[in-house]
Amino acid sequence: MKRRIPILIVSITGFLLTVQYFCPHPYSEAFYNNALDWLVIIGIFAMPLGIYSMVRIQFQKVARQESGWGFAVISLISLFVMLGLGYTPKCLEAGSFFMKLFEFIYIPIQATMFSLLAFYIASAAYRAFRARNLLASIVLVSAILVMLGRVPIGMAIHPIFPEIADWIMNFPNMAAQRAINIGLGLGAASTAIKIVLGVERSYMGFE
Amino acid sequence: MMNIWDKLLNLDRRFIYLAVFLAAIIPFLFPVGLEINPTQEVISIYNFIEELPEGTAILLAADYDPQTEAENGPQARALLRHMFKRNLKVIIMTLSQDGAALAEMLTKSIAEEYEKEYGVDYTYLGYKPYPSIIILSIGQDFRISYPADFYDTKLNDIPMMREIKNYNDLAAIIQIGGGNVSNMWLTYAQERYKVKLALAVTAVSGPQYYAFLQSKQIFGLIGGLKGAAEYETLLESEYDRLHLHKKAIQGMNVQNFVHILIIALTIIGNIAFFMKRHPKHMKTKG
Amino acid sequence: MNKVLDTIISKLYIAELFNYLNNCIDIVIGAFNTEALSMEFVWNTIAAFFTIAIFSFLIKDNTLYKIAESIVVGIAAGYFTILLLWTSFKPKFWDMIVVEGKWWYVIPGILGLLMYFRFNRKLNWLARYPLALYIGIGSGIAIPLMLQTFVIKQFKATMLPGNLHSWEGVNNTLIVIMVLAGLIYFFFSVPHKGIVGKTATFGIWVIMIGFGASFGYTVMARVSLLIGRIQFLLGNWLKLIE
Numbered sequence: 214m215k216r217r218i219p220i221l222i223v224s225i226t227g228f229l230l231t232v233q234y235f236c237p238h239p240y241s242e243a244f245y246n247n248a249l250d251w252l253v254i255i256g257i258f259a260m261p262l263g264i265y266s267m268v269r270i271q272f273q274k275v276a277r278q279e280s281g282w283g284f285a286v287i288s289l290i291s292l293f294v295m296l297g298l299g300y301t302p303k304c305l306e307a308g309s310f311f312m313k314l315f316e317f318i319y320i321p322i323q324a325t326m327f328s329l330l331a332f333y334i335a336s337a338a339y340r341a342f343r344a345r346n347l348l349a350s351i352v353l354v355s356a357i358l359v360m361l362g363r364v365p366i367g368m369a370i371h372p373i374f375p376e377i378a379d380w381i382m383n384f385p386n387m388a389a390q391r392a393i394n395i396g397l398g399l400g401a402a403s404t405a406i407k408i409v410l411g412v413e414r415s416y417m418g419f420e
Numbered sequence: 421m422m423n424i425w426d427k428l429l430n431l432d433r434r435f436i437y438l439a440v441f442l443a444a445i446i447p448f449l450f451p452v453g454l455e456i457n458p459t460q461e462v463i464s465i466y467n468f469i470e471e472l473p474e475g476t477a478i479l480l481a482a483d484y485d486p487q488t489e490a491e492n493g494p495q496a497r498a499l500l501r502h503m504f505k506r507n508l509k510v511i512i513m514t515l516s517q518d519g520a521a522l523a524e525m526l527t528k529s530i531a532e533e534y535e536k537e538y539g540v541d542y543t544y545l546g547y548k549p550y551p552s553i554i555i556l557s558i559g560q561d562f563r564i565s566y567p568a569d570f571y572d573t574k575l576n577d578i579p580m581m582r583e584i585k586n587y588n589d590l591a592a593i594i595q596i597g598g599g600n601v602s603n604m605w606l607t608y609a610q611e612r613y614k615v616k617l618a619l620a621v622t623a624v625s626g627p628q629y630y631a632f633l634q635s636k637q638i639f640g641l642i643g644g645l646k647g648a649a650e651y652e653t654l655l656e657s658e659y660d661r662l663h664l665h666k667k668a669i670q671g672m673n674v675q676n677f678v679h680i681l682i683i684a685l686t687i688i689g690n691i692a693f694f695m696k697r698h699p700k701h702m703k704t705k706g
Numbered sequence: 707m708n709k710v711l712d713t714i715i716s717k718l719y720i721a722e723l724f725n726y727l728n729n730c731i732d733i734v735i736g737a738f739n740t741e742a743l744s745m746e747f748v749w750n751t752i753a754a755f756f757t758i759a760i761f762s763f764l765i766k767d768n769t770l771y772k773i774a775e776s777i778v779v780g781i782a783a784g785y786f787t788i789l790l791l792w793t794s795f796k797p798k799f800w801d802m803i804v805v806e807g808k809w810w811y812v813i814p815g816i817l818g819l820l821m822y823f824r825f826n827r828k829l830n831w832l833a834r835y836p837l838a839l840y841i842g843i844g845s846g847i848a849i850p851l852m853l854q855t856f857v858i859k860q861f862k863a864t865m866l867p868g869n870l871h872s873w874e875g876v877n878n879t880l881i882v883i884m885v886l887a888g889l890i891y892f893f894f895s896v897p898h899k900g901i902v903g904k905t906a907t908f909g910i911w912v913i914m915i916g917f918g919a920s921f922g923y924t925v926m927a928r929v930s931l932l933i934g935r936i937q938f939l940l941g942n943w944l945k946l947i948e
């Protein structure tokens with residue numbers, strides 16, 4: 214009940230859906246449509262799980278007065294303000310106060326957090342991007358050529374730079390990405406097969 | 421006593437930050453207009469949209485969020501402007517939770533520019549969770565995952581959606597985003613339902629999709645701000661006609677300086693590293 | 707006489723000063739009267755404040771940064787809950803049952819709710835049922851599609867007519883050699899010795915060129931994000947640029 218049935222559900226549904234791809238019969242199509250329909254609903258219910266977990270952690274922090282509990286209070290206040298303002302579906306339309314908070318507080322903070330990476334990558338290039346050996350030198354030269362070839366100034370310096378960058382992107386880069394993609398595809402498909410066959414069970418918390 | 425190479429190697433990171441900041445601000449105040457040449461992968465998308473008959477339905481999946489808006493936003497704006505200019509019927513949706521607001525703002529503002537009518541010329545479906553399931557379900561019927569649009573109007577009550585059931589009724593999908601969701605569109609839409617797909621991705625994801633471009637699993641690729649600037653260049657006359665700001669082209673002019681700075685930092689860092697490792701060079705070269 | 711002159715001059719100055727102040731006040735009031743403009747400025751100032759708060763982290767970790775970080779967590783959770791409620795739960799679940807009478811939608815709803823038993827030590831096994839359905843269906847669909855997309859189609863596209871007589875032919879030959887070399891590098895079932903070793907070495911060179919290209923593109927990506935913020939600060943907020 215606790216272990217076998219979930220594994221059986223995985224195997225049966227996995228097998229049926231694999232076969233369905235090769236047999237587009239009206240019955241199998243109906244089964245496929247219903248399966249997708251159900252999954253959309255399960256997903257809607259399962260999605261707030263992360264939010265629930267986050268709220269639990271923040272409440273615990275406040276209740277136990279752990280270090281930085283004041284910040285947890287700020288998070289909870291922002292959460293409840295948003296929940297309070299979201300009492301009507303109209304709140305999701307551009308221009309509402311709810312959306313203003315999202316547009317002028319959330320978006321700038323998120324965008325700026327990621328923009329910090331520009332500074333870190335410059336610092337990393339200065340401190341760690343070293344031609345220590347042949348392989349590192351290849352990465353370095355390739356990176357510099359692509360960087361030069363992909364900005365307008367590269368073209369202004371010499372028209373050869375965009376051409377070199379194009380060649381690197383379309384040939385060696387493409388070949389490298391393809392080798393990685395093939396490995397990725399084989400890995401993902403073999404894991405899925407192992408799951409359907411019941412060999413791989415760690416996702417359920419079983420050993 | 422510390423010599424110059426030691427000093428260079430131990431430079432406070434905040435000086436580098438300051439240099440990056442200045443390299444990113446100064447070109448805005450003193451712009452240098454340099455030519456941007458569109459690449460074949462971007463031209464393919466432009467030509468595809470250009471050649472579609474008016475009234476053809478197309479799906480724009482704006483799966484990006486605030487983190488990458490600086491790159492994907494200009495791509496989305498250029499693509500949507502081109503679609504509206506060509507009088508295509510555009511369905512906009514998103515599989516990014518934070519993207520729902522961005523996609524709505526994008527759709528409303530560009531539709532206003534072109535005086536397009538909601539439900540007739542375009543429809544905004546909004547967000548639904550679990551991308552792979554949503555992509556697969558649209559292949560069967562939009563109504564499985566989207567019984568109603570973002571504004572809670574039933575799809576059957578939206579004039580342009582009455583004739584659209586699934587991917588078979590679309591000329592193509594153009595997905596804006598990158599990373600995992602782009603892979604899902606490739607696997608669950610392009611491969612499963614054989615629908616034409618083009619990608620507009622962040623520059624981080626860009627290199628990965630050249631393999632799919634060569635294999636013709638995607639018919640075009642717009643990579644990062646550079647790709648957006650190329651698309652703006654292709655649409656230059658349209659931008660000028662409507663007096664629109666070419667944000668990506670402006671951004672690429674700034675990229676020049678920061679790129680040169682980062683290349684210079686890499687070279688200086690390497691010279692300092694080698695001089696420190698081989699002190700003989702230091703003596704001979706002073 | 708002088709006194710009179712002084713008075714006149716001072717009055718003139720005062721009048722000018724008043725005029726100047728009046729003009730300034732008019733401009734400010736005018737800005738606030740055009741509600742949209744002033745509100746836009748206020749909101750942009752709030753956005754600029756948070757942008758600078760995050761940038762302040764570059765100098766040193768500080769309270770302002772942490773406050774902004776905490777606000778983001780709350781807003782994200784609140785926004786997502788409301789988004790799910792009005793654009794997913796209502797049209798896809800509530801309306802289906804209450805308005806359209808599709809009562810059987812309750813079953814996947816209950817299955818979804820079972821996920822919440824993950825937090826209960828005794829009943830957490832119940833969460834395995836919806837998870838099983840998800841993973842089973844997901845895996846079943848993924849097996850043929852992943853193989854087709856990432857393996858078969860990619861191999862097919864590698865089988866190109868190569869020759870050494872034309873530029874295209876040379877590039878095609880290079881594609882075949884580079885992809886195979888890259889794959890051999892990832893193939894660890896055979897020891898990387900002799901010809902296999904040499905091919906694998908060439909393979910890793912190709913992969914390194916690819917990584918270099920990725921690094922170059924990553925620089926462009928990160929810088930673009932910074933440009934976006936500066937466009938906001940100098941353009942939307944301060945109106946110094948277009």
